[in-house]
Amino acid sequence: MTATLGAPPAAAPVTMASALNRALADALEADDRVLVFGEDVGTLGGVFRITDGLAARFGDRRVFDTPLAESGIVGTAIGMAMNGLLPVVEMQFDAFAYPAFEQVTSHLAKMRNRTRGAVGLPVVIRVPYGGGIGGVEHHCDSSEAYYTHTSGLRVVAPGTPGDAYDLLRAAIDCPDPVIFLEPKRRYWSKETTTLGAAPLPIDRAAVRRAGSDVTLIAYGGMLATALEAAEAAVEEGWDVEVVDLRTLAPFDDDTVAASVRRTGRAVVVHEAQRFGGYGAEVAARLTEQCFHHLAAPVLRVTGFDIPYPAPKLEEHHLPSVDRILDAVARLQWDDQVEPPRKGY
Amino acid sequence: MVAPPVPESAQLPEELSDRHPEALLPTPTPLHLLDANGREVDSRLSMPEEDVLLDLYRRMVVGRRFDAQATALTKQGRLAVYPSSRGQEACEVGAVVALRPQDWLFPTYRDSVALVTRGVDPMETLTLLRGDWHLGYDPYEYRVAPQCTPLATNTLHAVGLAHAATVKGEDTVALVLLGDGATSEGDTHEALNFAAVWKSPVVFLVQNNGYAISVPLAKQTAAPSLAHKGIGYGMPSVLVDGNDAAAVHVVVREAVERAATGHGPTLIEALTYRIESHTNADDAQRYRDDAEVAAWLERDPIDRLERYLTARGLLGEDARAAITAEAEGLASRVRAGMNADVEVDPMSLFQHVYAQPTLQLRAQQQLLTDELLQEAE
Numbered sequence: 001m002t003a004t005l006g007a008p009p010a011a012a013p014v015t016m017a018s019a020l021n022r023a024l025a026d027a028l029e030a031d032d033r034v035l036v037f038g039e040d041v042g043t044l045g046g047v048f049r050i051t052d053g054l055a056a057r058f059g060d061r062r063v064f065d066t067p068l069a070e071s072g073i074v075g076t077a078i079g080m081a082m083n084g085l086l087p088v089v090e091m092q093f094d095a096f097a098y099p100a101f102e103q104v105t106s107h108l109a110k111m112r113n114r115t116r117g118a119v120g121l122p123v124v125i126r127v128p129y130g131g132g133i134g135g136v137e138h139h140c141d142s143s144e145a146y147y148t149h150t151s152g153l154r155v156v157a158p159g160t161p162g163d164a165y166d167l168l169r170a171a172i173d174c175p176d177p178v179i180f181l182e183p184k185r186r187y188w189s190k191e192t193t194t195l196g197a198a199p200l201p202i203d204r205a206a207v208r209r210a211g212s213d214v215t216l217i218a219y220g221g222m223l224a225t226a227l228e229a230a231e232a233a234v235e236e237g238w239d240v241e242v243v244d245l246r247t248l249a250p251f252d253d254d255t256v257a258a259s260v261r262r263t264g265r266a267v268v269v270h271e272a273q274r275f276g277g278y279g280a281e282v283a284a285r286l287t288e289q290c291f292h293h294l295a296a297p298v299l300r301v302t303g304f305d306i307p308y309p310a311p312k313l314e315e316h317h318l319p320s321v322d323r324i325l326d327a328v329a330r331l332q333w334d335d336q337v338e339p340p341r342k343g344y
Numbered sequence: 345m346v347a348p349p350v351p352e353s354a355q356l357p358e359e360l361s362d363r364h365p366e367a368l369l370p371t372p373t374p375l376h377l378l379d380a381n382g383r384e385v386d387s388r389l390s391m392p393e394e395d396v397l398l399d400l401y402r403r404m405v406v407g408r409r410f411d412a413q414a415t416a417l418t419k420q421g422r423l424a425v426y427p428s429s430r431g432q433e434a435c436e437v438g439a440v441v442a443l444r445p446q447d448w449l450f451p452t453y454r455d456s457v458a459l460v461t462r463g464v465d466p467m468e469t470l471t472l473l474r475g476d477w478h479l480g481y482d483p484y485e486y487r488v489a490p491q492c493t494p495l496a497t498n499t500l501h502a503v504g505l506a507h508a509a510t511v512k513g514e515d516t517v518a519l520v521l522l523g524d525g526a527t528s529e530g531d532t533h534e535a536l537n538f539a540a541v542w543k544s545p546v547v548f549l550v551q552n553n554g555y556a557i558s559v560p561l562a563k564q565t566a567a568p569s570l571a572h573k574g575i576g577y578g579m580p581s582v583l584v585d586g587n588d589a590a591a592v593h594v595v596v597r598e599a600v601e602r603a604a605t606g607h608g609p610t611l612i613e614a615l616t617y618r619i620e621s622h623t624n625a626d627d628a629q630r631y632r633d634d635a636e637v638a639a640w641l642e643r644d645p646i647d648r649l650e651r652y653l654t655a656r657g658l659l660g661e662d663a664r665a666a667i668t669a670e671a672e673g674l675a676s677r678v679r680a681g682m683n684a685d686v687e688v689d690p691m692s693l694f695q696h697v698y699a700q701p702t703l704q705l706r707a708q709q710q711l712l713t714d715e716l717l718q719e720a721e
Contacts, residue, residue: 035511061511067541072500072534079504079518082489085511099530106494107501114478114490117696152697175699203702250702 011194017187019161020050020126022195023168024088028058031086034172036063038073038090038126047092048128048187074100074125078107081121088172094129094141101146108177109152124171124178129157130221130271132185132318134311141308142272144220147179148249148281155249156202157181159223161191163206163246166199174202181248183221205252207259211241214265214328217256217282219245222269222319229324238328248278256282257289264295265331269319274302296332368580370571374615375595376585380643382651389594394658400441400589401649401659402667404433407457408646409671410466413678414456414473418624422682423473427454431587431619434645435521435551437461438592442600443519450489450502450520454551458521462488466674467681476686496526499535499548506544506603517545517603519596525556527570536611540577545603547596548611551586553618558631571613579611586614587645590652617643690716 014022027034036051036058042065045052055063066073070091077087091097097104104125112120131140147155154176158164164182171178200206208223209230218226223244230240243259245252260266266286268279283298301319309317377387384391392400411430417423429436436457440449443462451458459469464486471480472491479490489505492498502520509516526532527550539546550570554561567573574581580602584595592614599610617640621628628637653659694701694709701709 067534067537069534069537071531072503072538075497075500075531075534076504076507076538079501079506080508080511081504082483082501083505083508083512083516085508102494103497103500103531107497110478111490112699113696115483115696116477116479116692118482118484119490120699154698250698250704253703 009194009197011192013190013192014161014195015188015190016158016161016164016182017048017050019165019195020168020182021052021054023165023172024051024054025057026196027088027169027172028054028062031172033084033086034062034088035080035085036088036090037066037077039068039092040065041090046090048184050126050128050182050187051090070097070100071103074103074108074123077123077125078103078111078121081123082119086122086124086172088124088126091125091127093135093139094127094143095138097125097127097143100125104147104153104179105150109150112176113152120175121177122172122175124168124174124180126168126180126182128184128187129181130183130185131308131314132221132271134314135184136311137308140314142270142303144181144248144270144272145276145278148278152177153249154178154202154247155181156247157183157220158246159183159186159208159218159220159244160193161189162193162195163200163244165195167202167246169196170199170202181220185221186224189224200246203247203250203252205246205255206244207241207255208244209240209242211239211263213239213263214267214331215241215243215256215259215263216267216269216324216328217243217245218269219248221271225319225321226269226324229321229328232321233325233328236325236329240328251281251285253285253289257286260286260290260298261293264293265328266294266298267301267324267327267331268298269301269324271303271318273305274300275305277302299327299330301327365575368575368578370569370574370581370583370613374583374585375591376588377590377594378588378648378652380587380648382648382655384652387591389591392590392593394656396441396593397590397649397653398658398663400434400437400593401646401653402670403437403441403461404589404646404649405667406671406674407433407437407460409675410460410678411457413675414470415620415624417678417682423470424475425623425625426456426473427623428620429454429457429618431640431644432551432553432616433457434589434592434649435549435586435614435616438589439519439521439549439596442593442596443517444600444604446487446515447517447519447600448487448489448502448505450492450498450505450518452492452495452498452521452523452526454523455491455521459486459488459491460674462486464488466678470678470681474682474686476688477692496522496529496531496535498522499526499532500538502546503535503539503542503544503609506539506546507542509545510542515604517547517600519547519549519600521549521551523556524550524552524554524561524564524570525559526550527573528556528564536573536577536579536609539609540579543606543608545606546609547599547603548609549596550611550613551616552613553586553616555618555622555628555632557622557626558628560631569613571611574611577611579609581611581613584612584614586616587643587648589645589649616645
């Protein structure tokens with residue numbers, strides 16, 4: 001019976017960069033209202049080549065370079081969305097999105113609410129974010145908390161090539177504005193998968209590795225590091241579960257809390273600075289929701305509270321497998337209470 | 345090494361000819377059609393048709409009555425705040441009347457009279473200021489964007505909407521209103537640049553009313569005029585007498601036509617004056633002289649057009665009485681509307697943050713529901 005439908009497309013190795021490119025191409029193909037624009041996204045195909053070939057294929061009316069002005073890019077995207085289009089814009093690097101902050105927080109996020117639902121803004125802002133690529137200053141920020149603290153935005157950060165495809169397609173289909181954070185250190189990572197074969201809903205977290213002793217909660221660029229740490233933990237005798245948040249806002253309380261109730265221990269991992277960071281929200285929610293299931297305080301493994309360091313020093317700043325394992329070791333496995341390090 | 349000589353016969357390519365500096369610069373003095381006494385003057389502009397002039401006059405009178413009523417409501421404490429546009433009616437009305445039904449208006453918080461002129465229900469116009477909600481009308485119903493409070497941010501929305509119209513092949517022009525202060529904001533710069541590069545069907549109307557709250561124009565810019573800024577973007581600019589409704593109307597109409605026929609955006613600076621303080625919460629006497637205000641009262645836009653129409657025999661007693669009655673009718677509807685207490689459902693706090701409320705918002709809505717039930721008990 002299925003034979004008449006033809007063989008399903010074979011799974012093939014794909015990088016996150018090419019998965020994102022495919023998602024944009026498929027969205028442009030599927031819906032005439034989709035536009036892709038930003039700095040260098042046309043002829044060049046973007047500095048990370050995520051939009052490679054799209055201008056040639058879809059024409060410069062739908063895929064085009066703009067003047068170099070981020071507030072202008074987001075502000076005009078808002079106007080285009082008001083007029084029925086579906087803009088997908090690129091901010092060239094995380095820190096270069098800051099000039100657009102007012103347009104994002106005061107307009108993009110609020111328009112639906114202030115117009116009592118009359119004007120929705122289905123805009124996707126793609127932001128290559130985070131470090132780990134030896135980038136110089138202003139090229140490696142993890143800016144997710146600025147966006148997750150803004151009501152009205154959805155914030156998404158894929159961790160695998162296959163999920164990057166699914167989440168970007170879902171973001172473009174979403175009636176709400178989406179900040180789409182692309183972990184640039186994972187752009188060239190490969191996964192053997194069939195793109196679009198079995199997408200999860202946009203607002204669900206996913207258990208990427210089942211385990212029974214402790215839950216690692218990660219997203220974006222830290223998912224691979226957390227999975228690596230989970231494998232390394234086997235030698236220490238820990239059975240580690242890894243939850244990939246996928247969408248940071250709105251938060252999937254059910255999936256994350258269910259995992260932590262099973263394991264009784266949790267560590268949140270992110271590259272971004274610690275103080276007031278996204279991990280603080282995760283830890284607070286888990287404490288509120290799972291307190292009687294917790295055998296230890298929820299710990300955070302994060303970047304330090306410093307401006308993003310120069311390339312030669314970034315390895316000290318970024319959460320590593322060892323630093324994650326060290327946190328797992330401090331989760332009060334014995335009855336002896338060992339509090340988290342003071343002042344960190 | 346010497347650069348090769350430029351042949352004397354060298355000409356700019358044809359395609360650049362409309363970017364010749366001379367073609368982009370505003371006139372040295374503001375364009376006008378009527379002097380302060382309502383006498384017709386020599387002008388490169390053509391006087392609008394009589395019925396248009398009468399319509400401008402009627403709408404200015406009605407708009408000023410609305411403005412006065414709203415100001416009175418702040419004094420009675422029934423409106424939280426109101427930024428008056430008294431004295432700027434020629435801009436508010438002259439520009440909006442030049443729009444076609446399919447065009448869009450992007451106003452600021454000072455442009456309530458422009459909203460009323462566009463046909464927005466007066467009570468819906470005041471929703472924001474009486475504190476019921478952030479916006480009282482459906483932007484798609486009137487093709488009027490929400491009134492913009494973060495200055496100049498609306499300029500980019502107008503460019504985007506207009507560019508989308510071009511992409512979709514629709515004949516739509518966006519008129520964006522901004523003030524002299526807003527021209528210092530980065531978004532104005534970006535919007536003028538984007539619009540010029542994209543040749544978007546946009547009209548930028550700067551109502552230069554002399555002050556950004558308390559800061560006079562001299563502290564805002566060193567440019568010869570705000571209209572001169574257009575040349576830096578390759579955009580034609582117009583300087584117009586902003587208290588001459590006929591002139592404002594004609595230059596905006598020309599700009600709308602240019603935009604609609606694929607010739608791109610225009611920057612218009614209208615010279616006018618904010619007669620009232622910034623809002624009812626401001627005290628303009630701290631930063632300007634009464635004499636300055638008095639001089640501008642002599643240049644009143646309504647008086648000017650009234651003198652012209654009266655002298656031409658176009659505004660008889662009957663017409664005047666009918667307009668006054670219409671204005672008073674509007675004011676009385678506003679007063680009655682203010683007396684009707686609007687119930688704002690607290691549950692609406694959660695309904696439109698996202699297309700569908702998130703699970704967290706549903707939980708927070710339940711919390712508020714429980715609190716309200718407890719209070720009611």
